[in-house]
Amino acid sequence: MAIKLPGMYGHEVGKQEGYRVVELFIGPQHPASGHMRMILYLDGDIVVKVDPDIGYVHRTVEKLSETREYVRVISLIERMTIIDACNVTLPYVEAVERLLDVEPPPRAKYLRTILCEINRIASHLYGLGLGGIFLNHSTMYMWAFGDREVFLHLANMLTGARLTHTYSVFGGVRRDLPQGFKDEFAKARRYMLKRLKEYDKIFYNNPVIRGRLENVGILKREHAISLGATGPNLRASGVYYDARLTGYAAYPDLDFRPVIGKHGDALERIWVRLREIEVSLDLIERALKELPEGPIMNERFTKGIPPKVRHWFEKGFIKLPGGYVRLKTKAGEVITRAEMGHGEITYYLVSNGDIKPYRLRVVTPSARNVILFTVLPIGHTLMDFPAIYGSLDYFPPEADR
Amino acid sequence: MGEEKSSRPRINLIKAHIDAISAALRRMTKPPMTLMFPDYEEAWPEGYRGFILYDYDTCIGCSLCAQICPARAIKMYRVPGDKRIRPGYNVGRCIFCGLCVDICPVDALSYSYVHDEVYSEVNPMNMDPIDWALWSKRIKEKEKSAKPKLKPVIDEDIGLRYEVTKNVEGEE
Numbered sequence: 001m002a003i004k005l006p007g008m009y010g011h012e013v014g015k016q017e018g019y020r021v022v023e024l025f026i027g028p029q030h031p032a033s034g035h036m037r038m039i040l041y042l043d044g045d046i047v048v049k050v051d052p053d054i055g056y057v058h059r060t061v062e063k064l065s066e067t068r069e070y071v072r073v074i075s076l077i078e079r080m081t082i083i084d085a086c087n088v089t090l091p092y093v094e095a096v097e098r099l100l101d102v103e104p105p106p107r108a109k110y111l112r113t114i115l116c117e118i119n120r121i122a123s124h125l126y127g128l129g130l131g132g133i134f135l136n137h138s139t140m141y142m143w144a145f146g147d148r149e150v151f152l153h154l155a156n157m158l159t160g161a162r163l164t165h166t167y168s169v170f171g172g173v174r175r176d177l178p179q180g181f182k183d184e185f186a187k188a189r190r191y192m193l194k195r196l197k198e199y200d201k202i203f204y205n206n207p208v209i210r211g212r213l214e215n216v217g218i219l220k221r222e223h224a225i226s227l228g229a230t231g232p233n234l235r236a237s238g239v240y241y242d243a244r245l246t247g248y249a250a251y252p253d254l255d256f257r258p259v260i261g262k263h264g265d266a267l268e269r270i271w272v273r274l275r276e277i278e279v280s281l282d283l284i285e286r287a288l289k290e291l292p293e294g295p296i297m298n299e300r301f302t303k304g305i306p307p308k309v310r311h312w313f314e315k316g317f318i319k320l321p322g323g324y325v326r327l328k329t330k331a332g333e334v335i336t337r338a339e340m341g342h343g344e345i346t347y348y349l350v351s352n353g354d355i356k357p358y359r360l361r362v363v364t365p366s367a368r369n370v371i372l373f374t375v376l377p378i379g380h381t382l383m384d385f386p387a388i389y390g391s392l393d394y395f396p397p398e399a400d401r
Numbered sequence: 402m403g404e405e406k407s408s409r410p411r412i413n414l415i416k417a418h419i420d421a422i423s424a425a426l427r428r429m430t431k432p433p434m435t436l437m438f439p440d441y442e443e444a445w446p447e448g449y450r451g452f453i454l455y456d457y458d459t460c461i462g463c464s465l466c467a468q469i470c471p472a473r474a475i476k477m478y479r480v481p482g483d484k485r486i487r488p489g490y491n492v493g494r495c496i497f498c499g500l501c502v503d504i505c506p507v508d509a510l511s512y513s514y515v516h517d518e519v520y521s522e523v524n525p526m527n528m529d530p531i532d533w534a535l536w537s538k539r540i541k542e543k544e545k546s547a548k549p550k551l552k553p554v555i556d557e558d559i560g561l562r563y564e565v566t567k568n569v570e571g572e573e
Binding site: 068069071072073074075076139143146147149150153154156157160161165166174175184187188190191194195198199202205206207209210214263267305306308309317318319320321322324325326376 | 408409412414417418420421423424425427428434445446447448449450461465468469470471472496497498499500503504505506507508512548554555556557558560561
């Protein structure tokens with residue numbers, strides 16, 4: 001017997017304890033499946049097994065990066081997660097900087113931190129909005145995407161692009177802080193803090209949302225650790241871990257404290273994201289206050305610039321030297337990590353002293369979180385499945401890469 | 402998993418419902434933060450990375466832009482009657498990263514504020530150096546005679562507010 005629903009296809013696969021087990025295919029064209037397919041095995045209305053079928057947006061990023069010069073890889077890897085472009089490229093840039101023995105100036109480190117946190121807020125708002133629409137809460141979807149526009153505007157002011165910023169490059173950043181950014185951010189911060197209180201009212205404390213999310217998809221602390229969950233999903237289970245604590249960019253100077261949840265259910269994961277937006281706003285404010293003066297690019301790359309184009313430096317832009325394309329690193333291996341909006345990203349870069357990476361291994365947070373799909377919905381009803389998906393903030397292009 | 406119940410403090414159902422509805426109603430009284438796109442366009446901030454414009458006379462033909470282009474949108478061409486090789490531009494491949502502008506040693510390349518053009522065919526998107534230089538002049542004129550532009554400003558009350566720029570005031 002075949003069951004046909006919009007974007008879904010199901011058929012009976014056998015009997016289990018007297019009940020008929022139905023195999024239900026959700027996606028990849030279903031509006032709430034993302035770029036992936038979920039194969040659900042249902043006993044009545046209860047999920048007995050989930051098989052996430054990923055790979056629909058696999059773009060061979062790792063292999064392609066072996067064929068490009070170091071600087072050209074930056075724009076390639078930010079296409080894994082365009083909503084979080086600074087966070088996803090920063091560890092790669094730091095890995096190459098370590099191989100080049102180049103240290104970015106302190107001002108560049110602070111500017112990177114500022115853009116990373118703007119990206120994190122935008123990424124969390126994106127996740128919250130999609131989490132809302134998975135529960136048919138269109139107001140949250142519209143609000144979160146509208147408020148995300150505020151932070152895209154800030155990123156646009158700073159970098160000149162709304163999404164794929166290509167902002168951090170080896171040795172520093174590409175733009176200085178524009179005039180009026182601090183005032184615009186102060187307004188955005190006050191607005192967002194006000195909005196978060198409204199989010200609590202309309203989403204987090206809304207009885208309908210509580211009914212859908214509370215005690216759904218509980219991830220216990222020991223399970224979160226043994227399954228290798230990462231990011232807000234890990235912290236919602238009460239694990240004190242955040243890659244920002246390992247101290248990259250300007251985080252060691254900013255006295256950063258991660259948000260730790262307790263219960264580990266879907267509602268707690270939403271709560272962690274809401275509170276992380278507050279923490280990120282505080283981090284940006286502190287970074288803007290303590291922003292050191294000085295250059296935004298390492299002197300090694302600025303001393304060879306012809307005097308004819310040096311007027312760009314006064315305007316807060318940079319010029320790259322001609323040798324920047326074919327930078328030769330020393331041979332070696334580097335591992336770097338950073339905290340993205342979705343979780344921890346790890347880069348393993350192997351260089352054999354050439355102008356291109358010998359191997360670039362990327363472990364993205366969504367690739368680590370996809371295992372939660374096979375564990376969390378078991379024993380819940382089919383209705384709870386989108387709630388669990390929405391709370392995980394899973395981003396398929398990042399997992400497939 | 403799923404048997405353990407969390408010990409989260411319970412909420413007052415009636416108060417929470419009223420709070421949620423009143424939060425939505427309060428927002429309804431405020432103006433929307435929508436940009437009415439076909440009638441108005443957004444005024445992009447200074448340094449916005451749109452299409453790349455090319456100045457044929459300033460270019461020295463060093464080919465650095467073609468080397469750094471991550472999408473291979475810029476390629477070097479031989480122009481008849483010119484000793485130097487010159488860059489050509491494929492608009493369809495450009496990802497607006499702006500690295501070519503950053504590496505150009507003589508400022509022959511620059512950003513424009515335009516990032517949308519409609520083509521009915523694929524071939525005109527791939528331009529040789531002379532086409533690119535002529536096209537750049539056309540885009541510059543398009544920038545000037547563009548539709549009314551609205552500047553986004555962050556507002557503490559409604560998020561983003563689109564302010565009328567002088568360009569629009571002059572026309573109205």
